[in-house]
Amino acid sequence: MQWIEVCKEEALAEGEFVIVENDDGDEVLVARAEGELRAVVNACSHDGRGFEGGCIEAGLLICPRHGSRFCLRSGKVLTPPAYSDIETFEVKAEAGLILVQA
Structure with missing residues (x-):
């Protein structure tokens, strides 16, 4: 796995997320929640589709289709x-950038 540049640190506000793609074409969701940076695969385990349109509440990622x-x-x-x-x-x-290992 390699470190992938996501965005500038100030570009990701609390409760927001961005999605990046690794070299294999897999998508990773990077979020700032409860003051911390977190990263998960951008695929709901219920239907395999991404979390675009979803939201973050109290450190939880909510699927936009079925509410998981x-x-x-x-x-x-x-x-x-x-x-x-x-x-x-x-x-x-690091150095004002957000990086994810994916």
């Missing part, structure tokens, strides 16, 4: 209809 909630820290699914956790990734801020 995922912990951004652990990737753990908390509400149905999803029953499987999602993958998480290392993320950091």
Whole structure:
């Protein structure tokens, strides 16, 4: 896995997320939640589609289609209809940039 540049640190506000693609074409969602940077795969484990149009509440990523909630820290699914956790990734801020290892 390699470190991928996401955006400038000041470009990602609390409760927002951006989506980046790694060299394999997989999408990673990078968020700022509860003052911390978090990264998860951009695919709901219920239907495999991305989280575009979803939102973040209290450190949870909410799927826009069926309302499943995922912990951004652990990737753990908390509400149905999803029953499987999602993958998480290392993320950091360095020299004013946000980087994700994916």
